[in-house]
Amino acid sequence: RYPEVEWDWYSFGALNFPKDHPARDEWETFFVDAKPDSKLGHMLLTPHTSSGQIREMENVKPPIRMINIAKCYRRQLDVSHYPMFHQFEGFVIDKGINITHLKGTLDYFAKSFYGQGVKSRIRPYHFQFTEPSFEVDFSCTICLGRGCKVCGNGWLEIGGAGVVHPSVLMAGGVDPKKYTGFAFGWGVERALMMKPGLNIDDLRTLYSTKLEILKQF
Template sequence: MLEKLAQLREDVLKKLNEIENLEEVNDLKVKILGKKGEFTAIMKEMANIAAEKRAEFGKTTNEIKKVLQDKFNETTVNLKEIAKQERLKNETIDITLPGRAANIGSLHPITKTVMEIKDIVSEMGFDIVDGPEVEYVKYNFDDLNIPKTHPSRELTDTFYIKDDVVLRTQTSGMQIRYMKDKVPPFRMISVGKVYRPDYDVSHTPMFHQVEGLMVGEDVSFANFKAVLENIVKKIFGKDRNVRFRPHFFPFTEPSAEMDVECGVCKGKGCRVCKGTGWLEILGSGMVNSKVLENAGIDAKKYQGFAFGLGLERITMLKYGIDDLRAFFENDERFLDQF
């Protein structure tokens, strides 16, 4: 049996010296050292050897196996090096070719809108603030005079983390935080991400919102209307039509929704504006006295107005985009347009 192994070793070493490609090396290795290989088959015959000779047989077979494994490894390394040198010899690089320019990104359209709005409200004296995206129910609903029976507090409309903690559905919670920390008169604006379980051409689970607040002794509905019209006209241009519609919000009274002429269809009606020619961009109104009192402000002395607008909706109107989901798909063909 040892003679079989010795002969197998000589045959394998001879073949390895003649092989010229890696595929043949791998095939031969499987044929000899694989689970069903010739070397393995001889090893299985050890059971037929006398017990006193098994130690010598085992030692010899291990030595032969190591010799074969080393030779296979050596041959593999040599053939890889030969292949590498051959590839380097045949491949050429034309160093006179011009270089490939790296792709340079640009600001996302939503980022551009955020920067523009911040510039506009800064010129108007608004303090720009931000707050936590994981918010207490107290600030997101309770102190804003939103009752527990309100549909917006349902599981289908809000992401709850715990019974008293949510992913904020609006940046309005910052109004409460700000009012509890400041003494009127003041004006503030909060920009950030908010979350609601919606997904279609005009809604996504995460979107951006701007929340504004102005409180003082002589703040009127006329002030509120003038400020909003000024912001919208600076964003869309003086020729873009706007309108206010009476509405109801628990945190403002009286309340109004503000619409802007659809930038996709120019007021003619399309799927984005649902055929109306208008898109609602913000909710607004005079701050409800209960909200002021919840924030520790004397509602008999002070009054104010608040508004909240969706940045994606503003950006869609500004750039004529008909599907809000395009903002989050990271398609370079879409982003290159801006």
């Protein structure tokens, strides 16, 4: 686990985010009213567990196998988003790592956590810190693929994944000519909403004190 109050460098700069990227705006990220560091930039509430990738590479030499579960903060609020949420991050660095290893890991999680009948898919996307990048979807276990207010079309976006960008490896002190890797991450709350047997169609109810909600756990 890495800091909840983090520097801009670890959250954005080292992860290949340009200075004018929308994620670095105040309407998306919670900034801390503190004096910026001359090298690390502003302090902020970490918006994703991906900041732990750089710290892990600074602390551990490859091969690396990391699971990072931590609180994250973003200015978002609707049925599938909350300003504070918990994110689950997987990070692997080794020689010869490729997309096949990533897809196998995602499939293993889907079937192990949700059941053998759950389908998974990856869709091409763009993230600053991975290339190629994908969005990861699992078939919705709430509506069984029929479509509901949580998923909309039978699929629920669980998170993002991809092959670690060479510039991110270099920022962490790892030689991209020798090592490759993959990363994936998604919200713990959103993953829980899809768990069979639970009746949670709005992420915000997870922070409710209503007894009928709490009895499910």
